[in-house]
Amino acid sequence: MTITRFVIPLLTASLLSAPVTLHAQAQTQAQPATEEMAPVEAIIDIQHVVSPGGIEAWLVQDNTIPFMAIEMWFDGGGSLDRPGARGATNLMMALLEEGTADMDAQAFATAQEGFAASFGFDTYRDEVAISARVLTQNRAEALALLREAMLAPSFEPSALERVRQQVISGIEFDLTDPDTISGLTFNALAYGDHPYATSLDGTVESVAALTRDDIVAAHRSALVRDRVSVGVAGDITPEELGPLLDDLLGDLPEADLPLPEQATFQAPGGIEVVDLAVPQSSVLFGNQGISRTDPDFFPYFVMNQILGAGGYRSRLNQEVREERGLTYGISTWTALSDYIAMHQGAFSSSNDLVAQAIEVVLAEWQDLSENGVTPAELEAAQRYMTGAYPLRFSGNASIAGTLAAMQADDMPIDYINTRNARVMEVTLDDIQRVAGRVIDPETLQFVVVGQPEGLEPSN
CATH class of the missing domain: 3.30.830.10 (Metalloenzyme, LuxS/M16 peptidase-like)
Structure with missing residues (x-):
């Protein structure tokens, strides 16, 4: 039996709600962590x-x-x-x-x-x-x-x-x-x-x-x-x-079938429209992402938080919802299936606005690919990601599920201990490099289900 002690960084509630400036001009150096961001420890x-x-x-x-x-x-x-x-x-x-x-x-x-x-x-x-x-x-x-x-x-x-x-x-x-x-x-x-x-x-x-x-x-x-x-x-x-x-x-049998082979991403990129008589269109978009075992995974993970996983403060939510009112919400996620890693997102929009919303998503894809993120965006994402992580361990059921998932994903037993430190190590240059690998408007595949106005399928 091995006992591993996990030290989980926590952040104060006041820091979690601190205001930040989003989507300013990208800089080349990450701002150093302040003393305010020093973690408090919790132990599991x-x-x-x-x-x-x-x-x-x-x-x-x-x-x-x-x-x-x-x-x-x-x-x-x-x-x-x-x-x-x-x-x-x-x-x-x-x-x-x-x-x-x-x-x-x-x-x-x-x-x-x-x-x-x-x-x-x-x-x-x-x-x-x-x-x-x-x-x-x-x-x-x-x-x-x-x-x-x-x-x-x-x-x-x-x-x-x-x-x-x-x-x-x-x-x-x-x-x-x-x-x-x-x-x-x-x-x-x-x-x-x-x-x-x-x-x-x-x-x-x-x-x-x-x-x-x-x-x-x-x-x-x-x-x-x-x-x-x-x-x-x-x-x-x-x-x-x-x-x-x-x-x-102990009495279960041994495996009798091989596991599947790795998948390959074959979508051509562009826009696929499925006609359905509904008042608003449902849009799913994505392309291939980065696996958890890739050396660039943590920069990719943080980049996605800034782009679309960060709720109200994410770039896409600010630009598509808050600035233009084109949707009630938009998000992106890292889909880490066993046989391929995908980077995906989704939103719904009325049929007369969906074409404009897609144009904004593509513009944000292009901007991130060319300019990366700002120091303020990086600091806000790191602060949230490290502060929110311990909330996953709030009960026996969630803890047991996390432990099983970690093993199924071949994650090391000390992952919880190292996870927040690796998030904090991500720099602006790291994210710029990863954006160059993953964020490409030309390969981004959209599927639109509805009757979008002024949107021509390209597939």
């Missing part, structure tokens, strides 16, 4: 636990309340769907709380409620995630119930048909939603024949065709012992956690 202990059977977990022990959260992430996720069975993993995960070999769905729900436990079963592109929140006094019984759901789900035919219809109804609804349509269209343009090109929910046709054998095969491939990352927080010791991991996960 993370323990690396290895079970007798060799299963690893990261633990934050907290005995102040008799409660524990556990988060298990299994690599592969919806991207492991077999050819012709798109949506099988998603449907399988939705069926895990629909009964086991020894109890039907109602009996399972009654038992879960009786233990005052909460279970979650979720499907993502690159992982399936199983979570549990349990009281210490019922921990053994509640996790034994979860074990049955994971290892021996019944996939009973009537439950399969009921949940199948729920999934199909969701897909049909999504096909009327402009935001969902923009995402599906963007992915189809961007990823070719990679699993990312299609929805992990599947299509109405693919889900309707799924058999129980498809669900059993998806279960066999998704929940495997050698691809699990475990985060635990709460009222449990390392000595108690080790045997619990073996009981819960």
Whole structure:
């Protein structure tokens, strides 16, 4: 067992609300950090636990309340769907709380409620995630119930048909939603024949065709012992956690399918319009980004905060919303999927304004590429990013999820300790270099869903 102590910088509330000047002329040198920005320390202990059977977990022990959260992430996720069975993993995960070999769905729900436990079963592109929140006094019984759901789900035919219809109804609804349509269209343009090109929910046709054998095969491939990352927080010791991991996960099989290959970004850039009779257009835009393992990741991370992730004070929000009133909000994000890193953004605008809004986005892209950011922008982003980070660790559930995600992303156990320091090390020159790599108006792909006026598609 290894104990890693994380020192998390905090900033005072007054600094978080300090006014800054945005979008002035870029300078070549970052302003030095002032004494005002010196961090205060908070401490979280993370323990690396290895079970007798060799299963690893990261633990934050907290005995102040008799409660524990556990988060298990299994690599592969919806991207492991077999050819012709798109949506099988998603449907399988939705069926895990629909009964086991020894109890039907109602009996399972009654038992879960009786233990005052909460279970979650979720499907993502690159992982399936199983979570549990349990009281210490019922921990053994509640996790034994979860074990049955994971290892021996019944996939009973009537439950399969009921949940199948729920999934199909969701897909049909999504096909009327402009935001969902923009995402599906963007992915189809961007990823070719990679699993990312299609929805992990599947299509109405693919889900309707799924058999129980498809669900059993998806279960066999998704929940495997050698691809699990475990985060635990709460009222449990390392000595108690080790045997619990073996009981819960030790009988899972080893992987039987390879993980997907890396994706390549294939969208041509420009504007794709999907006609939909709605009063305002939904716009999704993006191009390839920088992965977490790239030496330039932290400058990229900070640059994106300034460009579009910084809420009210971000460049795009100031220029598109505050200065011109073209949208109620616009944001960008770093989409760090396992097999490609993307830099994306989105907004909605009335059909008569969307063309102008896109022109402003492209102008901001060009300005950032040529001029970088200002000292005031950099200082404000660093102050916010380092000050807000500790708020993620506000409860056992969020801590357990963070620990599992860090392992799934191959992040080092000392990441929390080094993260804020690396944010503060970013300079204006770093951001200028990264902007030259990533920020290119010519490769930026827009997907517009609606009936935009005066906007000609270029694809």
